[in-house]
Amino acid sequence: MSMSGGSDDGEPMMEMNTTPLIDVMLVLLIMFIITIPVATHAVNVDLPAPTPPPLVPPPKHDKNKVSVTPMGAITWNNQQVTGGQLLYQLQETMKIKPEPELQFQPDPQAPYDNTSKVLNIIKGSGVSAFGFVGNEQFVQFGKAAGAPPAK
Numbered sequence: 001m002s003m004s005g006g007s008d009d010g011e012p013m014m015e016m017n018t019t020p021l022i023d024v025m026l027v028l029l030i031m032f033i034i035t036i037p038v039a040t041h042a043v044n045v046d047l048p049a050p051t052p053p054p055l056v057p058p059p060k061h062d063k064n065k066v067s068v069t070p071m072g073a074i075t076w077n078n079q080q081v082t083g084g085q086l087l088y089q090l091q092e093t094m095k096i097k098p099e100p101e102l103q104f105q106p107d108p109q110a111p112y113d114n115t116s117k118v119l120n121i122i123k124g125s126g127v128s129a130f131g132f133v134g135n136e137q138f139v140q141f142g143k144a145a146g147a148p149p150a151k
Contacts, residue, residue, distance in 0.1 A: 045120045045124060048087055049087075057077070057079070059092050059093045060077065060100060061096055062101070063100055063101040063102070064077055064089070064093060064100055064101070064102055065077055065102075065103045065104075065133070066086065066102060066103070066105075067104070067105045067106060068106040068110040068115050069107055070110055072111045072114040076089050083117065083118075083121055087125055090121070090122065091125060093127065094126065099127070099129045102129060102130045103131055103132075103133045104122065104132055105133045105134040106134075
């Protein structure tokens with residue numbers, strides 16, 4: 001690449017210097033990139049309306065168990081409930097002081113979609129004393145397959 005400083009005959013150079021233009025454009029591009037708000041990934045969840053359960057007993061004061069059956073049904077303390085009934089029961093447990101423990105045990109063959117919907121209902125209800133139970137069945141499965149024992 002060669003540069004010319006103009007011709008020797010004394011005429012002015014007619015080529016535009018684009019270096020300052022490129023510098024300004026790069027600075028503007030960086031400013032736009034910085035000022036763009038960070039896109040956050042949000043999952044909107046439509047929770048079912050809480051409906052009082054007609055035949056489900058009131059929540060226990062020590063611990064309650066929610067499970068998902070292989071057919072996708074939701075059970076509350078071994079009685080089948082709908083999503084709205086589950087939300088109602090969870091709101092009732094929030095009124096008990098101290099808050100009873102909520103145990104969640106989905107069946108290994110339960111549909112993932114139903115399990116995730118139940119988890120969204122639990123998360124949306126605001127329950128704080130929450131835990132998963134039944135994971136030991138998967139440890140036993142790993143031992144049968146020749147995996148090293150869990151510590």
